[in-house]
Amino acid sequence: MNVTADADFCDGLRNTALMQQVQEIISQVRKVVVGKDPVIASILMAMLAQGHVLLEDVPGVGKTTMALAFSRTMDLSYKRMQFTPDVMPSDITGYTTIQTGGAAGVYVPGAAMCNLFLADEINRASSKTQSALLEVMEENSITVDGVTRAVPQPFLVIATQNPAGSSGTQPLPESQLDRFMVRLSMGYPDRRSEVGFFFLPSSFFSSLASTTTAEPST
Numbered sequence: 782m783n784v785t786a787d788a789d790f791c792d793g794l795r796n797t798a799l800m801q802q803v804q805e806i807i808s809q810v811r812k813v814v815v816g817k818d819p820v821i822a823s824i825l826m827a828m829l830a831q832g833h834v835l836l837e838d839v840p841g842v843g844k845t846t847m848a849l850a851f852s853r854t855m856d857l858s859y860k861r862m863q864f865t866p867d868v869m870p871s872d873i874t875g876y877t878t879i880q881t882g883g884a885a886g887v888y889v890p891g892a893a894m895c896n897l898f899l900a901d902e903i904n905r906a907s908s909k910t911q912s913a914l915l916e917v918m919e920e921n922s923i924t925v926d927g928v929t930r931a932v933p934q935p936f937l938v939i940a941t942q943n944p945a946g947s948s949g950t951q952p953l954p955e956s957q958l959d960r961f962m963v964r965l966s967m968g969y970p971d972r973r974s975e976v977g978f979f980f981l982p983s984s985f986f987s988s989l990a991s992t993t994t995a996e997p998s999t
Contacts, residue, residue: 803825803829806825806851806854806855807821807822807825809850809854810825810847810850810851810854813846813850814843814846814847814850815970815974815975816970816971816973816974816975817843817847817967817970817974820847820965820967821847823963823965824847824851824939824963824965825851826963827937827962827963828851828855828935828937830962831935831937832937832961832962832963833918833937833938833939833940833960833961833962834937834938834939834940834961834962834963834964834965835903835940835941835942835958835961835963835964835965836939836940836941836942836965836966836967837941837942837943837944837964837965837966838941838944838966838967838968839943839944840943842967842968842969843967843970844901844939844941844967845861845899845901845941847939847967848861848897848899848939849861849899851897851939852896852897857895857896857897857935857937858895858896858897858933859895859896859897859898859899860892860893860894860895860897860898860899861892861898861899861901862892862898862899862900862901863901863902864900864901864902864903864904864905864906864910864911865902865905865906866905866906866907866949868906868907868910869910870909870910870912870913871891871913871925872891872892872910873891873892873893873910873913873914873917874891874893874913874917874923874924874925875888875889875890875891875893875894875923875925876888876889876891876925877889877925877926886926888925888928888930891923893913893914893917893923893932893938894923894930894932894933895932895933895936896933896934896935896936896937897936897937897939898936898937898938898939899938899939899940899941900914900938900939900940900941901940901941902941902942902943902950903940903941903942903953904942904943904950904951904952904953905943905949905950905951908951908954911953911954911957912957914938914957914960915956915957915960917932917936917938918938918960919960921934921936938960938961940961
């Protein structure tokens with residue numbers, strides 16, 4: 782028996798199965814995000830490499846829709862948080878509540894306890910809030926009150942930010958930018974792609990309304 786040949790044959794089967802899954806994911810996402818094949822391929826590449834994605838563009842080009850399409854196609858738990866100046870680090874990492882009667886505190890998970898976390902307009906939040914993502918993006922874990930908890934696997938952050946100089950924004954520090962594997966810009970679709978929107982099923986638009994959005998704690 783040729784062990785090397787058998788090993789190559791098994792690797793070929795695995796690669797073929799993987800390519801079929803990749804092509805199926807791209808095919809499903811393309812049904813929702815029209816005319817952005819290079820961006821879809823780059824995001825999927827980052828996901829397969831266990832990296833994070835930063836999308837920098839103006840509002841209204843489909844950044845949130847892109848993240849939602851990937852989460853549903855790959856059956857990932859998904860949470861979205863709108864980063865505003867009043868968002869606190871505990872909204873992302875979670876916090877511990879104090880129980881009556883001297884019982885141990887109970888951990889309340891934050892928005893980052895999911896497979897795919899969309900940090901929408903990340904450069905609108907304070908630097909303190911942005912830093913809450915540093916540990917989870919690098920180590921896939923969250924530390925609250927001295928207790929470290931692992932996040933669900935796989936874990937991916939897709940962050941969006943408004944262009945530099947937009948009102949109410951501040952630049953991300955280098956330590957934060959270093960956590961992202963790719964930095965992309967989507968842009969508006971071309972005329973032919975815009976026509977394709979008319980052929981999307983109405984059920985898709987109604988399903989978008991059911992996305993899970995994490996709200997800041999009060």
